[in-house]
Amino acid sequence: MKTCKEFCDCLSDYLDGEMGEDQCRIIEDHLDRCPPCQLIYQSLATTVEICGKAIQPEIPDEVREKLRRFLREHCAGDKCEF
């Protein structure tokens, strides 16, 4: 890894813990010395963090009820034997 772009191309894998120990050290040294790449790293980490929290697994009662009725109609009893 030589250029900032090459470092930035590794940041997603770095966040996922997919880089070896030596590669991590090289990336961390670069991030310490390169404020623009540090900013990209921070913004990527923030993106991953907030995406994980932003979309809730909500399901409307109406959808839940329709699913329950559909499955009872098509699967329950002897309607769908294995």
Place this chain on the structure above:
Amino acid sequence: MDADRENIEKILKGDYDAFEALVEKYQGRIYRHLRKMVKDNHLAQDLLQETFFSAYKGLPGFTGSSSFSTWLFRIATNTALMHLRKNRPDSIEYDDEIRNQTDTHLTLASPEFVNTPLEILLSNEGRKKIEKAIDELPALYRSVMVLRDVEGFSLEEVSRIMDSSVAAVKSRLHRARNSVREALMSYYMEKDLSPDRRRAS
């Protein structure tokens, strides 16, 4: 034996209540995944029914080589991708023009986004921006990002769900995360530079 496996054994012996317990446990997450994949609530509702129906019929073939959740998400993903390939094939992959554009802008960075407090990033307005940025990704990229960063599956599990190599998953995830990051950064940069905000400061 984990709770899912116990329920599966009961279902295979004819216990329908055990199936309803599995549906209750996973319906919210599967519905969220399908909504993000097809971006249409009514269609997601139909695909949700299809997913659980297929899962029920396919249970005897569940070998347990992966977790039940990985297996179920794979059925949901395949169901959604089959629909998209048939009806909206252009929505699945980047075309080359967008691919090149994303690469060019990879290094865009500004401090406004990272300095914005988490409660603002996750406010109603902030959440809408995040959803919109994810929705703008092609389906294969959107689903990889949702499976990894929203559902919390490992890269290996995402590769099984998507029936792709881990390398392909990493590549799509890298592109998807950067695309969403750039969209959010642009939004917070503009917001920070808006006349109202400047006047207020």
